[in-house]
Amino acid sequence: MTTRSQTPAPRARVRPPPDAATPAEARTRLNEWIAERGLKATRQRDLIVDTFFGATGHLSVDELLSKVQERDENIGAATVYRTMKILADSGLASPRHFEDGQTRYEAAIGRHHHDHLICTSCHAIIEFENERIEELQDLVARQHGFLVTRHKLELYGLCKACQARQPKR
Amino acid sequence: MTTRSQTPAPRARVRPPPDAATPAEARTRLNEWIAERGLKATRQRDLIVDTFFGATGHLSVDELLSKVQERDENIGAATVYRTMKILADSGLASPRHFEDGQTRYEAAIGRHHHDHLICTSCHAIIEFENERIEELQDLVARQHGFLVTRHKLELYGLCKACQARQPKR
DNA sequence: GGGCCGGTGAAATTGATTCTCAAATTCAAC
DNA sequence: GTTGAATTTGAGAATCAATTTCACCGGCCC
Ligand SMILES: [Mn+2]
Ligand SMILES: [Mn+2]
Ligand SMILES: [Zn+2]
Ligand SMILES: [Zn+2]
Numbered sequence: 440m441t442t443r444s445q446t447p448a449p450r451a452r453v454r455p456p457p458d459a460a461t462p463a464e465a466r467t468r469l470n471e472w473i474a475e476r477g478l479k480a481t482r483q484r485d486l487i488v489d490t491f492f493g494a495t496g497h498l499s500v501d502e503l504l505s506k507v508q509e510r511d512e513n514i515g516a517a518t519v520y521r522t523m524k525i526l527a528d529s530g531l532a533s534p535r536h537f538e539d540g541q542t543r544y545e546a547a548i549g550r551h552h553h554d555h556l557i558c559t560s561c562h563a564i565i566e567f568e569n570e571r572i573e574e575l576q577d578l579v580a581r582q583h584g585f586l587v588t589r590h591k592l593e594l595y596g597l598c599k600a601c602q603a604r605q606p607k608r
Numbered sequence: 609m610t611t612r613s614q615t616p617a618p619r620a621r622v623r624p625p626p627d628a629a630t631p632a633e634a635r636t637r638l639n640e641w642i643a644e645r646g647l648k649a650t651r652q653r654d655l656i657v658d659t660f661f662g663a664t665g666h667l668s669v670d671e672l673l674s675k676v677q678e679r680d681e682n683i684g685a686a687t688v689y690r691t692m693k694i695l696a697d698s699g700l701a702s703p704r705h706f707e708d709g710q711t712r713y714e715a716a717i718g719r720h721h722h723d724h725l726i727c728t729s730c731h732a733i734i735e736f737e738n739e740r741i742e743e744l745q746d747l748v749a750r751q752h753g754f755l756v757t758r759h760k761l762e763l764y765g766l767c768k769a770c771q772a773r774q775p776k777r
Numbered sequence: 778g779g780g781c782c783g784g785t786g787a788a789a790t791t792g793a794t795t796c797t798c799a800a801a802t803t804c805a806a807c
Numbered sequence: 808g809t810t811g812a813a814t815t816t817g818a819g820a821a822t823c824a825a826t827t828t829c830a831c832c833g834g835c836c837c
Pocket of ligand 3: 559561562597599
């Protein structure tokens with residue numbers, strides 16, 4: 440359901456778009472992280488990670504569970520919850536809390552920080568980066584003596600397609 | 609727990625800070641709104657509204673329920689949930705979803721739109737307005753053909769006091 | 778003086794997520 | 808290969824905010 444940004448170059452951005460991760464690379468990286476702290480590699484975790492990085496977008500645990508169970512119907516929901524938490528702790532996936540009451544995860548390997556435009560009609564999610572906004576956020580925080588560690592910027596509204604579809608008034 | 613912004617005038621803002629609502633004014637406004645659609649004014653609703661607008665900050669329903677029950681122990685949680693939903697529908701209060709899994713409400717009468725700095729240590733909430741950021745958000749949305757109806761900008765980190773208190777490294 | 782209608786509050790339900798616990802699995806050391 | 812301590816798994820129970828249900832209440836209008 441995620442749509443990738445594709446504006447006609449609004450103003451040349453500097454940082455190059457890094458490469459997305461392959462499922463195999465993600466599995467390797469997770470297993471390194473797991474080994475470092477005496478945890479264990481398991482078939483279930485590999486399957487879940489493989490499925491997650493083989494998909495795109497902002498997946499809810501339930502959506503991911505469905506996909507995982509297509510490959511092995513015996514995987515339990517608790518295991519998917521646990522595995523996604525490990526992926527988040529290791530920095531390989533980012534949890535997102537949009538306003539539908541479910542935690543969604545997106546791949547974080549080789550990706551820049553970005554924020555989201557969310558269509559309240561078709562639930563499309565458009566990603567964007569804006570360095571100026573980030574700078575202004577830092578400025579505001581500094582003016583309040585605040586040290587920011589993370590932020591959330593979400594713009595809710597109607598995507599182009601849904602505006603056309605909607606009663607135009 | 610909310611702290612009001614008090615920077616030494618970072619750059620003269622234009623809009624004057626509007627007046628906050630008194631509990632009595634809020635009760636009146638809600639009862640007008642209620643009458644317009646054939647609903648009923650009740651003692652419970654008046655009490656809840658009075659308590660809510662007599663308090664400050666970003667109250668969870670549970671916190672509000674406690675305050676309300678100090679005045680009338682027989683008020684039920686369902687009634688507070690229902691009343692706050694009405695206040696939100698009527699535009700007199702704004703629901704906020706920070707990252708602690710509870711809906712919080714703040715008074716919206718005679719207040720500008722604003723965003724929040726949230727201390728992850730002491731849970732203080734600092735409010736700010738930044739016109740430049742709002743403009744850039746609109747610009748980003750326009751570049752994607754998106755029509756924004758509402759947004760959320762939250763900066764999480766450590767407030768000044770908590771930075772001092774924290775291991776400084 | 779009995780319906781009509783929304784409102785109330787206790788209790789039950791929902792839905793996402795976490796917890797519990799017995800059984801299964803991993804893996805480093807024999 | 809085998810062992811055994813530690814970890815993981817999956818089903819179901821527990822949690823927790825929020826919503827729904829439902830029997831009862833209180834004005835209001837014939
Ligand atoms: Mn994203
Ligand atoms: Mn606020
Ligand atoms: Zn849309
Ligand atoms: Zn603090």
